[in-house]
Amino acid sequence: MRVAIVADVFPPLRSSGAVQLRDLSREFVRQGHQTTVLVASPDLKSAFRIDEQDGVTIARLRSPKTKDVGYVRRMAGEFLMPFAMKRNYRKSPIAGRPYDAVIWYSPTIFLGPIVRWLKRRNNCTSYLIVRDIFPQWAADMGLISRGPAFQLLDQVARYQYRSADVIGVQTPGNLSFFDDFRTAHSECQLEVLQNWLGDAPDRGCSIDLEATKLAGRRIFVYAGNMGVAQQMDKLLDCAVAMRDRDDIGFLFVGRGSEAGRLSQLAAERSPDTILFHDEISPDEIPGLYSQCNVGLICLDSRHRTHNIPGKFLTYMQAGLPVLASINDGNDLQKMVETRNVGRVSVAADGADLPGLASALIERELADPAIADRCRALSNELFSARAAVGQILDAVTQR
Structure with missing residues (x-):
């Protein structure tokens, strides 16, 4: 199978999401599938860079900065990110590569537009991996009010849900959050997809x-x-x-x-x-x-x-x-x-x-x-x- 994985984190970033996506892509290759990762790369000077690591093709696509910036700049960058990724992917030498499935990872909630474009272009199935329920958790903690900003972010999240043929949440308890969505979109399959890790050998540590x-x-x-x-x-x-x-x-x-x-x-x-x-x-x-x-x-x-x-x-x-x-x-x-x-x-x-x-x-x-x-x-x-x-x-x- 020819698989595209779309994300805004990937090594050398050191977040848990980046490590998970690295391990997932390696495992797809290990099981014999052609795997391409499309990752937002705000620090890239050129429009794109194509790397090959562990049998995985990594298309790093220049995009606006969304980490370690103020809230206004981050919000603008998040909205623009999928469109910048799409534009720069089309400039890359792998732009014509076909896919049988598109997989993407949330957070972030803003990748819906590029996923829909890839899905239509390839007439393929899409799988959304949801690792946290945003913006709900931020509102629960009082980080944002349930006012206009929340409503806007909620609509962005729902757009990405509607872009998925299958949604995998990380615990059974999260399935209930999608009860109303499932009623309105019965064609979308919901399931529990546990978190994962690849093998991690002990190579030593700089901390003694x-x-x-x-x-x-x-x-x-x-x-x-x-x-x-x-x-x-x-x-x-x-x-x-x-x-x-x-x-x-x-x-x-x-x-x-x-x-x-x-x-x-x-x-x-x-x-x-x-x-x-x-x-x-x-x-x-x-x-x-x-x-x-x-x-x-x-x-x-x-x-x-x-x-x-x-x-x-x-x-x-x-x-x-x-x-x-x-x-x-x-x-x-x-x-x-x-x-x-x-x-x-x-x-x-x-x-x-x-x-x-x-x-x-x-x-x-x-x-x-x-x-x-x-x-x-x-x-x-x-x-x-x-x-x-x-x-x-x-x-x-x-």
């Missing part, structure tokens, strides 16, 4: 914890974005509350709008037990986790949608049980508790996290099989092989 102030401690690690949506103060408060324990340390690795503020607070409140480090290459993550004991997850308690963060997958793959602070009712809670792979707090203020952390570190010591349960969960539900197989089944049956 034995050479830091956390040497000899059992490590709680957070690796990923540190932004408003993560409500990271709860994790920092937990770490500060446990600062008198000389056997435990907290490591935060990544970047984001809150990273600088949190690092400064940690230096003031608990300088000996908390370490912040800039983001590292995704290829270094397995080497980092091999030095750690528990993975940390934090989501804003105001979320009403369901979310299984990409970092949860990386923790499971590495055999790390999780300490998670999430919104009440999130499908992740049931998964963690029924599979016995960690502890979950749904308290809005995270006040119970220190107690849960202490219990989990003792459990991790007394129950070495917990690492095996984590890896088994990863292999069963979160493999790139399973994701590609499910997508192919869906598009070939249309």
